[in-house]
Amino acid sequence: MFECNKIARGVHALVKSARKHADVPLxxxxxMQEIxxxxxxxxxxxEERNRLRYYLKAVAYKFHLANLSLEQLWALSEDKRQELFFALENSLDRLDVSDDELLAISFAFEGFLFQATSFLDFYMLYICLLLKSGHQGSISKKRFFKALAKVSDPFLAGKAQRVSTYFANHVFAETTGEWLVPHNWGTLLRSLRDKIAHRDRIRPSFESDETLVGEVLLNWPTLQSITYDRFCQYMQNGMFALFTDxxxxxxxxxxxxxxxRRGMWDEEA
Known part of the structure; x- marks a missing residue:
């Protein structure tokens, strides 16, 4: 019973910490939607207004879940960094990851990929609904752009074109290879999710070049030579930009x- 209580307290602390970062933009x-x-x-x-509110809540829910996984990754990363003094005192030049640590890291990393992809899907579905594209069913990159091209209402068609341009340039930008660049995070996110959902888990490499004080190497699992926590943070930055941009x-x-704060758009309403 004590062990269950300890785990539960940790989960509640995780939710509280993640909410601090997610609640304000949501x-x-x-x-903005209500205005x-x-x-x-x-x-x-x-009925359409109620559906829009429902889908936006689904977007928010997925955003929260992705942030929970990201918060876990940062917590595990910071916990490992706190071993720096032990490494310095014992003249170690690297902080390696144990099998149990790798299991926890992979749990959070793969959870982030699933929830972040789900967030992106729901946000695209929400946009299709808001712009009255007529799209029904599941969404994909191809279906999303096709739906936006079909928006016929003159007022909404201009919005659809601008949104389509943004996604083409900042979410699904064409690049050579599957490397993370600021504008292709959506493409890479979907590819990584598919790899763990339909094939096998992503096999981490340990090619981090991140050093701490005293040139101690943080030998954390990496993807494209970027530690998992920072890699997912780049992805989350793109997710946040879907709100701000x-x-x-x-x-x-x-x-x-x-x-x-309430009324922060009153002068624009």
Whole structure:
């Protein structure tokens, strides 16, 4: 029983910590959507408005889940970094990862890939619904762009074109090979998720060039020579940009930085 309580306290602490980073942008997205719906009340039926709210909550839910996994990765990484003083005192030139540590790291890493991909899928479905594309069923990169091209409402068609351009240039950018660059994170994310879902788990390499104080090598599992925590953080940066960059295109409202507060778009509404 004590062991269960200990695990439960850790999970609750994880959720609390992850929420600190996720709640503010989501509060802003909810508020921006409601302003848009109020300003364009004749564009959607009551049922359509309810569906939009439902899908946006699903987007938020997946964003929270991805952040939980990312928070786990950073916690494991920071915990390993705290062994630095032990390494220095014992003249070690590297901090290696045990089998148990690798299991925990892989658990968080693969969880992030699944939830981040699900977030991206739900966000694209939400966009299709908001822009009244008529898309039904599951989503893919090809189906998403095809749906946006079919938007016929004059007011929404311009939005669809701008959103399509953003995704083509900043999410699914064409690159040579499967290397992480700032604008192809969506393509790489889907590829990695498919590898662990349909083939085998991603096999980590240990080619990190990240050194700590005293040139101690942090020998953490890496992908493309980037430690898992930093690799997923790059992905999450792209996810966050879907709020800061795409929301203004959808809602005709400027993204406001800083903490959320009621009425922060009153002058634009």
């Amino acid at each position: 509060q802003k997205i909810y508020a 848009f719906l109020q300003r364009n009340s004749g564009l959607y039926t009551k 795409v929301a203004p295109l959808l809602y005709d409202l400027e993204w406001r930085s800083g903490p959320y």
